[in-house]
Amino acid sequence: MALVVVTAGVWFGYQRLTAPSCSGALPLVVSATPEIAPAVQAAADRWRADSGAVGDTCVAVEVTASDPVDVAAVVAGQHGVALAGVGQASGTAIAPDVWVPDSSTWLLRLSSLAPGFTPANNESVARSPVVVAMPEPVATNLGWPDQQLTWTDLLQQITTGTELRTGIVEPTRDAAGLSGLLALGEAAGEAGANAQQATTAALRALATGRSALREDLIARFPRSADPASVASALGAAALSEEDVIEYNAAQPPIALAALYLEPAPMSLDYPYAVLPGADPAKAAAAAGFYSVLTGAGFRERLGDQGLRAPDGTWGAGFSAPQGAPSPAGTAPATVTPDSGGTAAGGLDPVVIDRTLATWTSVTLPAQMLAVIDVSGSMLEPVPTADNVTRADLTREAARRGLGLFDDSWALGLWIFSTELDGEQDWRELVPISPLSSRRAELEASLSEVVPKRNGNTGLYDTTLAAYLAVQDEWAAGRVNSVVIFTDGRNEDDSGLTQDELLAELAEAADPQRPIQVIYVGIGDGVSQEELESITNTTGGGVFVTEDPANIGDILLKAIALRPTTVR
Structure with a gap:
């Protein structure tokens, strides 16, 4: 009898010590771009297990994997503006409390059109440099991995050569495509009196191989080591480093090389944006969850997803492409349209606007x-x-x-x-x-x-x-x-x-x-x-x-x- 009493007392004490110190459930809806969503979900699960709370109220973080273009369409509609190339929101899309898109350029484009769109925090929680992905035999012919190539080199290949088949994901709907387009545009702008001609030629060359969806573009890389197949397949496209890592993890017949061209284009920087209108309790919950995404544990989860930490370095589990520098990527972005005119990679938001407009008019x-x-x-x-x-x-x-x-x-x-x-x-x-x-x-x-x-x-x-x-x-x-x-x-x-x-x-x-x-x-x-x-x-x-x-x-x-x- 004494043993039963002691055992019951110990179990009761353990239950009191391990029981959640909060009650209720404050919902926090987080939309994260698909490649980072698993890491964000794992962090949310860990926080819930550790009794994540605001005061005495438990926080229930609901993570959804959402393409940035879909969330951007919802937010644009709420503010009565239209982003070029984005279109109307689907009936199932919703505006979250916290948005983790792949790039701050989404926030910049929205805030430059809608003065009422003023998200809070906006700090980067991950990074993936934008690279030029090439089948390894194609990259080798251009001097990879021994030779450091530039965007001017690539521009010359695109506009004067006939052998390199290039492609791009529609840059009005894809941040990596936009980053590559801006880098090519900057290289073309250095052509002096021939700048417009060089820009137009590059855009038209890219447009012949554009895709509306990233998956469709990636599927056009060679699926056979046969030289004829390599020559007729997609030869170069601006993608994220994470895209290359994911592609090569499937052990395709021909792996992709990741070319880190100079000057470095703006990286995907995965900002943590608390959308306007959050009440104080949700704002506090968002701040609490952000602290979870800045810890060492989250850095390791990022590595498993092929993503770097915000400083451009990587943790365990990261499978770096050959020649990948560490750290790598551009400086964190600012999303305030009146902050001196800079965006991710130090770019002027007017340049982003002009580049997308030129792309649309040309293509x-x-x-x-x-x-x-x-x-x-x-x-x-x-x-x-x-x-x-x-x-x-x-x-x-x-x-x-x-x-x-x-x-x-x-x-x-x-x-x-x-x-x-x-x-x-x-x-x-x-x-x-x-x-x-x-x-x-x-x-x-x-x-x-x-x-x-x-x-x-x-x-x-x-x-x-x-x-x-x-x-x-x-x-x-x-x-x-x-x-x-x-x-x-x-x-x-x-x-x-x-x-x-x-x-x-x-x-x-x-x-x-x-x-x-x-x-x-x-x-x-x-x-x-x-x-x-x-x-x-x-x-x-x-x-x-x-x-x-x-x-x-x-x-x-x-x-x-x-x-x-x-x-």
């Missing part, structure tokens, strides 16, 4: 009618651009844009003011035609974009006429759009009213033949609200810069606006 075939304002106000000089006129800047932006489009595009050009062609506010300079046959004519016609002194802005009549013209020429399988450059608001009292224009557009709109109406507003005389009332009816967008000197970047953003599907 997606389209049919576009460009309509340029030639009212008298376009003669106004621009102090920030050596006092050249607004019309001069617009012509130059159009000329540069024309250089980006390949012969798969179809393009037309109008000008407009008031009573430009009799009582008609617009005049056609070049009808919508394939660039393959009328590029020279379009370039020459830009010299006819000359403002009409004392001319007003016949915006509404011109918008309707341009919309109907594109509708008549509508082409399946392309993005069909009207791009209207203007520095003012409608000033044609004898033409359509705003209500009449909206009614006409609503009646003409055909969901089976969508047309994007895009306004590029120049200067402080533009009414964004007026223009948005039109694009809300037709689809499209409004891009306004008060400083006309920035029209080049604004034009790229406008052209990059694409529907999520092309009919």
Whole structure:
């Protein structure tokens, strides 16, 4: 009897000592990119076993493996913005309390568009350098592993050679693809007067081998050691180091080499972002869980997943590719758009925006009618651009844009003011035609974009006429759009009213033949609200810069606006 009593007492004491010191369950939803999700889940399990709590309340961490593009779409929708190439969120996607995407560039792109998106913490919890993945025989032919290659070397191979088959995951939807694209763009930018030509050539070469999904791209690497198979398969792609480690772990017939090109492109840095709107209890829970992800145990879990610690070094279980440096990768990123203009790898967020816009405009075939304002106000000089006129800047932006489009595009050009062609506010300079046959004519016609002194802005009549013209020429399988450059608001009292224009557009709109109406507003005389009332009816967008000197970047953003599907 005494033994039973003692045993029962010991068991009761043990139960009291090992019982959780918290009660209840405070849910904390964490969305993590798939490659890091297992390590995050293991850390959450360990924290729960150790009675992770906020005060006296237990924290129940729910980890979901979510592609960053899906979470980005949800967050963008919540803030009423659209990320280029991302599209609408799926019905099953949700906004978490904590988001661990693969790159801070997602946070940067969102925060630069939506001022209300101000995630907290944002510190890196892992790292994976972006490398150029090549089948080992291909890499050996380029001097690997003995020779240190640069992005300029790769650019030359892409733009002047014919043997290297390159590919990329759609960079508007993939952070590693974006990192590689930015690095190539920087190398092309060093080509001086030939920078735009080099950039366009590189983008077009990459576009021939692009994939919407990383898995699809990786599947195109050679599956046989036969030389003919190697020559016809994918030869180079910007991927993460983790992608290469995972691929080689399956022991394929031909392993991939990871080339760490110089200068190092921005790494995947896996930021720990506490999304806006968290109440104090959840914010405290998020802070507590973050401390778990900075411990030595998590570093070892990262190694098992082929990931490095935030400082670029690795722990046990990490299978380093041949020639992998340690530490490796770029400095941690900042996601504050007003923090001096830096992003992951020390990049300007404007550069990210411009690069993605250029990529979209170069790689997606389209049919576009460009309509340029030639009212008298376009003669106004621009102090920030050596006092050249607004019309001069617009012509130059159009000329540069024309250089980006390949012969798969179809393009037309109008000008407009008031009573430009009799009582008609617009005049056609070049009808919508394939660039393959009328590029020279379009370039020459830009010299006819000359403002009409004392001319007003016949915006509404011109918008309707341009919309109907594109509708008549509508082409399946392309993005069909009207791009209207203007520095003012409608000033044609004898033409359509705003209500009449909206009614006409609503009646003409055909969901089976969508047309994007895009306004590029120049200067402080533009009414964004007026223009948005039109694009809300037709689809499209409004891009306004008060400083006309920035029209080049604004034009790229406008052209990059694409529907999520092309009919």
